[in-house]
Amino acid sequence: MLEKIPHAVGAALSGLKAGLDKTAxxxxxxxxxESLGLTSLAFTDGTAMPARVTADGAGASPPLAWTGLPPGTARVVLLCEDAGSPTPSPLVHLIAWNLDPGAALAEGAASQAESGLDLGKNSFLKPGWLPPDPPTGHGPHAYLFQVYALDRALELPEHPGRGALLEAMAGRVLAKGCLVGTYERP
Incomplete structure (x- = not known):
């Protein structure tokens, strides 16, 4: 959708970014x-994500695995925010909550609400993975894949948004970790 924004508009907005300091x-x-490890078979920390996990490809959610969970971890939360979006706050690309600590996400696992996972609403108000779709000419976007170890399962309504998720997580987070993937359109 954002690939249709003219290059000149994307370039003009290149200085406008939500920023890392506004991420959860x-x-x-x-x-x-900050003691958890988060990895993906699709990209390494700080490198470009392959087109197949973006709006320029199949748009499948990337595979993700976490390590280093502390004793007492009952559930895991994944949150992906785009710190490079030309918006006041980072765009939410993924909320997955109440994940099994011993599990991992296969490629495409969080792409649909029918996945069987507890998925929250992304910034387009739909449950599941929102594939990266930065404006042409806007420059590189940093997508922060965040993992949180929780001391108990969260009780949330079906498909919560970012605000409800963060409120429910307050006082429950034992440790965190982060993996950054980048993506840009020329």
């Missing part, structure tokens, strides 16, 4: 110990 990782959970 750096605001709401800034003081949580």
């Amino acid at each position: 990782y750096r605001t709401t959970f800034a003081t949580v110990p």
Whole structure:
């Protein structure tokens, strides 16, 4: 959808970015110990994500695995935010909550609401993975895939948004970790 924005408009907006300092990782959970590992078979930390996990490809959610969970971890939450979006706050690309600590997500697992996972609403108000779709000419976007270890399962309505998720997580987070993938259109 955003690929239709003219290159000149994307370039003109290139200085407007939500910023890393507005992500949940750096605001709401800034003081949580950063001891979890988060990896993907599709890309490594700080590198470009392949087109297949974006709106320019199949749009499948990337495979993700976490390590280093502390004792007492009951559930895991994944949150992906786009710190490079030309919006006041980062765009939400994924909310997956009450994940089994011993599990991992296969490629495409979070792409649809019918996945069997507890998925929250992305910034387009739909449950599941919102494939990266930055404006042409806007420059690189940093997608922060955040993992949180929780001391108990969360009780949330079906498909919560970011605000409800963060509120429910307050005081429940034992540790966190982050994986950054980048993506841009020329």
